[in-house]
């Protein structure tokens with residue numbers, strides 16, 4: 001049985017199996033991933049998700065990569081929670097730009113049961129009414145908060161593992177790997193789609209990259225989305241001097257994720273601005289089928305909608321419809 005079939009049958013995929021996939025000769029790895037992609041995914045379709053930073057900077061955590069941590073001296077414009085109307089306006093613009101999903105990010109350690117949470121619930125309801133998939137990424141979440149978000153119409157929640165369990169302490173000290181797994185568990189139990197991945201280029205080894213993929217692929221269920229971020233080194237953060245991740249490293253990571261989690265959306269996430277279209281095309285060949293679009297990620301720059309539209313035309317890609325639109329199409333046909 002191939003690793004992809006093993007993965008799909010939820011048979012245990014060992015660390016050694018994943019490492020063997022990751023270490024294949026590169027072109028063989030990309031070909032294998034492309035074959036898995038063709039078998040399990042709608043080829044030619046790429047999900048377009050747009051980020052809205054609803055609360056920016058001033059975060060109490062010490063994540064070594066993050067420009068939004070209050071303790072690092074970065075140039076981020078700190079902003080309290082946005083107004084609901086402003087968020088809905090940005091979401092509508094994202095929809096007009098071709099996005100089917102909106103991901104609202106808040107620079108919080110955790111969600112608190114206060115008036116800000118009530119406002120987030122209104123944002124979730126509002127974006128959901130735009131017939132877009134609504135995602136949030138707001139730090140740790142309790143069981144009951146996850147259920148409230150689900151009731152409001154939340155489709156997905158992003159909570160990254162970021163790196164392997166072994167390397168984690170080098171990057172973050174203010175919360176544990178187990179805290180992260182618990183939030184993912186709460187999201188899953190509330191019936192919300194799980195989005196979880198990580199970052200490469202933080203000084204981790206190949207084994208750490210594989211370790212993270214191992215943990216993701218051995219969750220009780222595979223995440224529905226797996227963002228693969230290349231570190232955006234930001235001045236003022238402890239990781240500001242890290243060298244840029246090469247496309248070859250991104251390709252290995254994306255292709256391996258595609259093979260071991262055949263049904264997941266693999267998102268080519270942070271780092272696209274520095275990648276020419278030719279490099280991004282290789283990533284789509286290797287199994288990436290989702291991007292963040294719009295000229296800003298959370299605080300750093302990203303290609304504009306118009307640039308991605310031109311890239312889609314050139315490569316013959318089309319944006320994937322929101323899940324809800326698919327459901328409507330199915331029920332009316």
Ligand code: SAM
Nearest residue numbers: 065066106107108137138139160229231232270
């Ligand atoms: N505060 C929440 C949390 O930590 O879960 C949500 C926002 S946080 C910015 C979301 C994710 O963005 C992080 O887990 C990390 O994977 C990614 N991220 C943050 N800064 C980054 C950077 N400089 N380069 C690449 N990815 C980054």
Ligand code: DTB
Nearest residue numbers: 105137227269270297298299300
């Ligand atoms: C994810 O995995 N990457 C996105 C989203 N989930 C929240 C964030 C990338 C942030 C890059 C740095 C910044 O713009 O602040």
Ligand code: SF4
Nearest residue numbers: 059061063066069107
């Ligand atoms: Fe805060 Fe999230 Fe940035 Fe960590 S990644 S410092 S929790 S905003």
